[in-house]
Amino acid sequence: MSEHRPLLMRSNRLLGSALIEHNLVKFEDLEAANERLLEIAATGDMRRSSVLSILAYETKVLREEDLLHHVVDDHGVGVIDLRCYEVPDEVKRDLDISACWATWSVPFDKEEDFHFVATAYYLSPAVRAHWEKTLGGQIIWQATTMDIIADFLDRVATERGEAGKRLGGGKSGTRPPFATGGTAPTVGSKGPFISGGSKPAFPLTGNTQAPMHP
16 A cells, blocks of 8 residues: 555546546535545555545445446547456566556556556546556556456456465455445446446447457
8 A cells, every 4th residue: 555555646636636627526525535535545445545436335426337428428438348358367467456456447458569458547647647657658548347447456366366375375365346344335236337248238439348459
């Protein structure tokens, strides 16, 4: 948490500013969410330190579906369901999981100089700047839900834990995306994606399948 705390806080702060700019939330609701974010971040729990999670699943003043609609319709970003995408092993091997949690983004493929990144935080300039600097080359962004990001990162962590156990160390295991002793809803459990499929439950103008390589 300490290494990526500045990135996490900046990613959330600039996402909040963008939500206000695009009239997706009210200023007073964002202020309350920012206060709650500081409380959660103080515990060191990166996966729950999300202003989007607070707005959409605690205070429920924003629907993640509406945010996805906005990103697709106004920014021309496609949509991807990582549960239906075969991420190359070398990409998973090189993932900085903490940076992924801090930005709610996952690099999931590469083709020559093009990098493919799935994100729930596309509207945050800090997120886009971080991955552009980290990956280099050109990035093709794909929008997705927080639940899908969390599910993917948990699976990668489990695979690494199992590999560690085979080598004689490490433990494997997963927990719900926003575990709080059973009091918080699972992000995306009633979100826009149909369970077990890549087809969203609402019409989109962008790409709803795995992105095509350039």
